[in-house]
Amino acid sequence: MINVGVIGFGNVGRSLVLELAGLNNVDLKIVSSSTGYVIVDEKNTLRELVDLANVGLKLFNHRKFIESKNSVEVFVEKDVEIAFITLPPSYLTGEPNRSIYYRLLENNISIITCDKTVLSIEFDKLMKEIRRRNLFIGYRATVTAGTPxxxxxxxxxxxxxxxxxxxxxxxxxxxxxxxxxxxxxxxxxxxxxxxxxxxxxxxxxxxxxxxxxxxxxxxxxxxxxxxxxxxxxxxxxxxxxxxxxxxxxxxxxxxxxxxxxxxxxxxxxxxxxxxxxxxxxxxxxxxxxxxxxxxxxxxxxxxxAGPAWRTAKVMISELLDYIEYKI
Amino acid sequence: MINVGVIGFGNVGRSLVLELAGLNNVDLKIVSSSTGYVIVDEKNTLRELVDLANVGLKLFNHRKFIESKNSVEVFVEKDVEIAFITLPPSYLTGEPNRSIYYRLLENNISIITCDKTVLSIEFDKLMKEIRRRNLFIGYRATVTAGTPxxxxxxxxxxxxxxxxxxxxxxxxxxxxxxxxxxxxxxxxxxxxxxxxxxxxxxxxxxxxxxxxxxxxxxxxxxxxxxxxxxxxxxxxxxxxxxxxxxxxxxxxxxxxxxxxxxxxxxxxxxxxxxxxxxxxxxxxxxxxxxxxxxxxxxxxxxxxAGPAWRTAKVMISELLDYIEYKI
The missing domain is CATH 3.30.360.10 (Dihydrodipicolinate Reductase; domain 2)
Known part of the structure; x- marks a missing residue:
């Protein structure tokens, strides 16, 4: 079992939740948006997340939504090994994306991302940090997602x-x-x-x-x-x-x-x-x-390139490669 | 330093010798053909191999050529870690290619190949043997070599x-x-x-x-x-x-x-x-x-696809990836 979390509940985030809910060897622990998060503590919580994703509703409509500007601590608490990042880009300042990436890495959480912000601003710096900590970053989905x-x-x-x-x-x-x-x-x-x-x-x-x-x-x-x-x-x-x-x-x-x-x-x-x-x-x-x-x-x-479901599929394929590589 | 050998001295084999002679962290120990082999024991031997490769002459023209139908034992003796296979294909019987692959693997020698014979006859069997022994096979050059x-x-x-x-x-x-x-x-x-x-x-x-x-x-x-x-x-x-x-x-x-x-x-x-x-x-x-x-x-x-120099370049790029991955 591998614990994962999803950051962002837009089109790609929703597709990811749908895909992850169907995987046997993966445990979706938390889904967060810019305003809060939902901890997946039981089957019903997951089912309701899938329902929200299916109809395209926002995360705060979830019964167990907890308001918060900062969910990285919860990712750590829930022992998440890989965070899927589906944040919208923020090229002008790099924030809040940059802080989220580095706080995940500081806590030894690996990343699979379709967000291009940090990779396009400071690729080498980010990679150095990832190598130093012996973590993983999957970023196939950042460029022409459906095409490798x-x-x-x-x-x-x-x-x-x-x-x-x-x-x-x-x-x-x-x-x-x-x-x-x-x-x-x-x-x-x-x-x-x-x-x-x-x-x-x-x-x-x-x-x-x-x-x-x-x-x-x-x-x-x-x-x-x-x-x-x-x-x-x-x-x-x-x-x-x-x-x-x-x-x-x-x-x-x-x-x-x-x-x-x-x-x-x-x-x-x-x-x-x-x-x-x-x-x-x-x-x-x-x-x-x-x-x-x-x-x-x-x-x-x-x-x-996309659409969202294909981007999510590619991110899942990266997760499966990661799992295979670890074994 | 990594010890390598080349099997086959046709167009690709010759291009490989030229490329390998220029690499710092790689030690070319032996080059073999279907009729014999040359052990690279000193700088002059390598220089003469490069000369042969440059003019497109056969391996038996080398001053130190040793006649032999079987050079795998010498690969073992010389502690070769990776053998480059550039044999012509032999789809009807699979031989002598198949025997050479498995004898290399039995002796824990990894393979980088542009020969398609064994991979196209019994891919799964070959891969199983490679995984079982925790060895490496690089085969990018077998298909449309210049195009990944x-x-x-x-x-x-x-x-x-x-x-x-x-x-x-x-x-x-x-x-x-x-x-x-x-x-x-x-x-x-x-x-x-x-x-x-x-x-x-x-x-x-x-x-x-x-x-x-x-x-x-x-x-x-x-x-x-x-x-x-x-x-x-x-x-x-x-x-x-x-x-x-x-x-x-x-x-x-x-x-x-x-x-x-x-x-x-x-x-x-x-x-x-x-x-x-x-x-x-x-x-x-x-x-x-x-x-x-x-x-x-x-x-x-x-x-x-080719020509030979490009196929050789791709095989070298696989060697460099292998070395980087090992470190």
Whole structure:
């Protein structure tokens, strides 16, 4: 039996609770949100959590919800070995995410996360702390969750990758597709939020923060450490709606691309005009595409990102790998 | 310091010797071929090996070559911890490859291999022996060496992959491209051998043995064990030269495709008519493409296979991972 806890009860957190409730060798001890937590002390408590997750209700609707700004102590008390972190990102200050990570580690709790905040701000510092304490961090779900880009980067990290070029944000893909069809940016963003493709804070997508975080984590995995702050971010809206539509006539298309050049040490996220046949333009708008340029050739991966249930599935697969590895 | 040896002195074996000679923390102790071996007892011996490798000469040209059909005992004597296996495949009988693998393991020597023979014939049996003895096997280089398909399969092994569809053999790609241009099969194969794209035994490519071996290893990595013998192999030549040319007019193209259906348990390698826009038809003829179908979606990877220097580089990267992991 392994004791686990979940931090965050949004879409991914809820999907995780549903998956964890079905696992035999895993004991879900606590679920926390930004305002409080629920301790799973009996089968009924778990059943009610599953009910909340199924209907998409907030954690404070739970009968046993305890109000609190700080639940890490309860994770320690309940002997949690792995905490699943599904907090929303907080790139500007890093808080409260950063404090939560380090307090978990101080208490020898390992982490499986889909939150990119701390990894993209200070990858090396965080990893050093994890190694020093001989703990585990699983972060496959932080980048193109449904597509194993991080594992691919790990596999290529000894092979002198010179550049990475990626379509790392499906929300901007979706927005561009709508603008191509005649929507204004404003309308397209509203529609993306309504269709649940965009976060409630869509500027994280359209101003490049989400793509930068992913580019940073891919780069650090390749051993070229780059913080999210070092990456230049040109907003999607720097290209006019008309330009987006006009290039279609020349068999071209705008895509919001993240690029790293490790030789020149240049890092940028920006709208780029590309050929329609290019894999980066050709992919389904709900797919991510990442090109690793190396050895005068390239390795390209393409596949789905989320949605939440898939992100949760990937985090569970990391837990199962961890358990297998321990045995 | 870690003691290593190389088995096989063909193109990959030679590239490995060149790479290993440049590594600080690695001690190359012995290089063997099918007819004998050279013990590296001093700097001059290594220098002469590097010279042979550079000009592409055979191992028996070495001043210190010792004739012998069996060099495993010398690997033991020289305290080799990891043997690099670059033997040509031997799918029909499995020998001498199989005996060499098990004799290495019996003597607690770990393996890094680009040879697919034993993994595609009896993956589970081999892995059981390796786990039982707590040894290591690195086999990334057996499938699309330059493209980390095996690592991708490992990353997806808990995610209910339903099908795999792959362009796993660049030789048949190259042959089809030539036939499309007007070559006969016979001419195309001769040209492919001459251009060093095909093995001296091109039927391994055109009759599906090479693709089947790779499909078997991918499947076993995904935990759906399939031996190479269970895979149906339809020769490329079952499609006529004219058919290959005629479909081009309909914006289609023949490709030699390996397919696994884990739900139906069907496994086949065959020529398939596909749309020119399909990633499987669209890729550079020197690229491999593998599609993993799962979760009502797919993850696609594309990239280069060999040549020999790249295969060697990948095997070295596995050695470096092994060393890092040990520390």
């Amino acid at each position: 880009t991080i594992e691919l980067a790990r596999a290529l990290r000894r092979r002198n990758v010179e550049k990475v070029k990626g379509l790392l944000n499906t929300t901007t893909n979706y927005i561009i597709t709508l603008v191509e069809k005649g929507y204004s940016y404003k309308q397209a963003v509203e529609r993306a939020v309504k269709d649940k493709f965009a976060e409630p804070e869509p500027w994280l997508d359209t101003h490049g923060w989400d793509s930068s975080a992913k580019l940073s984590i891919i780069s650090s995995t390749l051993r070229y450490s780059v913080s999210i702050y070092e990456i230049e971010k040109i907003p999607l809206e720097s290209v006019s709606e008309n330009e987006i539509r006009e290039v279609l006539e020349n068999n071209q298309r705008y895509r919001y691309i993240a690029e790293a050049d490790y030789i020149e040490r240049k890092f940028i996220v920006h709208p780029v005009k590309i050929d329609k046949n290019d894999p980066l333009a050709n992919a389904s708008p709900l797919h991510n595409v990442v090109e690793f340029i190396l050895e005068n050739d390239k390795v390209v991966i393409q596949g789905p | 398909t095996i690592e991708l399969a490992r990353a997806l092994r808990r995610r209910n992959v339903e099908k795999v569809k792959g362009l796993l053999n660049t030789t048949t790609n190259y042959i089809i491209t030539l036939v499309e241009k007007g070559y006969s099969y016979k001419q195309a194969v001769e040209r492919a051998v001459k251009d060093k794209f095909a093995e001296p035994e091109p039927w391994l490519d055109t009759h599906g043995w090479d693709s089947s071996a790779k499909l078997s290893i991918i499947s076993s990595t995904l935990r759906y064990s399939v031996s190479i013998y269970e895979i149906e192999k339809i020769p490329l030549e079952s499609v006529s030269e004219n058919e290959i040319r005629e479909v081009l007019e309909n914006n289609q193209r023949y490709r030699y495709i390996a397919e696994a259906d884990y739900i139906e348990r069907k496994f086949i390698v065959h020529p398939v008519k596909i749309d020119k826009n399909d990633p499987l038809a669209n890729a550079s003829p020197l690229h491999n493409v593998v599609e993993f179908i799962l979760e009502n979606d797919k993850v696609v990877i594309q990239g280069p």
